[in-house]
Amino acid sequence: MEDGAPLRIMLVTDAWEPQVNGVVRTLSRVTDECRAMGHEVEVIHPGLGYRTIPLPTYPDIKMALGAKKDIEARFKAFEPEAIHIATEGSLGQAARKICLDWKLPFTTSYHTKFPEYVHARFPFIPLSAGYWYMRRFHNSGNRLMVATPTMRDELAKRGFNNITPWARGVDTEQFHPSLRHKDAKSVYEGLEGPVFVYVGRVAVEKNIEAFLDLDLPGTKVVVGPGPQLEDLKRRYKNVVFTGNKSGEELARHFADADVSVFPSWTDTFGLVILESMATGTPVAAFPAPGPKDIIPGSGGGVVDDDLQKACLEALKCDRVAARTYAEGFSWRSCAEEFVRNLKPQPRPERRRIWRRIRRLGRPG
Structure with a gap:
């Protein structure tokens, strides 16, 4: 934004509401903040009437088919000044091809x-194949935004180019310490303490069993939906499974817990880490990308290769320190960094691009 003027931003994503995950929460909040800042944002997502099929092994996620012509029409009608492709699914692939055909940054x-997500579900597909696909997808763009320094370094070693940081935010009003034992009643009333909670998708790549297999005092709780839910409920009779929670109810499940456990090795950030800390609940995690960038030095949690040790040490953390650390993250600063990373071309060049596309009709 060399002149400070609002932008027309096109966001293309295969992950959108009503899906429940950190990617959707991030994109939705950033979109809201960008609009509040005066930018015009159009979102292309699977819920726009496209024919969809469920993602194999994860039916809650829908993959849109045959969307390319409609995306072309939406591009022409909106004439975006900046295009961000957030995901590598069918919509992301279609938008990427259009951008390359039309020479759009x-x-x-x-x-x-x-x-790792694919390999966890289909072990016969090697990691090298997945990284070839991801490298080919992202290296064709002008910039690749990543959430943490660890993720940046890891991708750079794997041959990814033009990497730039894009931190995350947390709603410190929704996720607040005042919700703990609200009205003197905990959402975990009747359960033996301390309460260790996992919050997130219940899916194989989240490594939830590493948490459920731990020998810990008190009660383990799993909050969230997902394809592995019924299987885990059947195998872990001593664990409380609440299903999906949202809004204040979700925030209270963070606030009333004693420790939030994040056992994933495949996330690139872990938005629930900040949401938990914002309520004052410390976090225990493996030293994976995301946790090891956020938690050490925060006073609000513990990372360790021994997850049991991390859980027990996290019980000793200061809840005030956890909240104070989370207050340093905001969705407005996240959105501002996102817009800076878009780096649209100078306005005269943008106008020339769309004049060329209108003149040629349907390029490519």
Whole structure:
């Protein structure tokens, strides 16, 4: 934004509401903040009437088919000044091809360790194949936004180019310490303490069993939906499974817990880490990308290769310190960094691009 003027931003994402995950929460909040800052944002997502099929092994996620012509029409009608392709699914692939055919600059972001995600579900697909796919996708853009320094370094070693930081935010009003034992009643009333909670998608790549297999005092709780839910409920009779929670109810499940446990090795950030800390609840995690960038030095949690040790040490953390650390993250600063990373071309060049596309009709 060399002149400080609002931008027309096109966001293309295969992950959108009503999906429940950190990627959707991030993109939704950033979109809201960008609009509040005066930018015009159009979102292309699977819920726009496209024919969809469920993602294999994860039916809650829908993959849109045959969307390319409609995306072309939406591009022409909106004439975006900046294009961000957030995910590598069918919509992301279609938008990427259009941008390359039409010579439109675009940026991408890396939200999930997709190769590990696929390998966890289909072990016969090697990680090298997944990283070839991801490298090919992201290196064709102008910038690749990543959430943490660890993720930046890891991707750089794997041959990814033009990497730039894009931190995350947390709603410190929704996730607040005042919700703990609200009205003198805990959402975990009747459960033996201390309460260790996992919050997130219940899916194989989240490594939840590493948490459920731990020998810990008190009660283990799993909050969230997902394809592995029924299997885990059947195998872990001593664990409390609440299903999906949202809004204040979700925030209270963080606030009333004694420790929030984040066992994933495949996330690139872990938004729930900040949400938990914002309520004052400390976090225990493996030293994976995301946790090891956020937690050490915060006073609000513990990372350790021994997750049991991390959980027990996190019980000793200061809840005030956890909250204070989370207050340093805001969605407005996250959105401002996102817009800076878009780096659109100078306005005269943008106008020339769309004049060329209108003149040629349907390029490519």
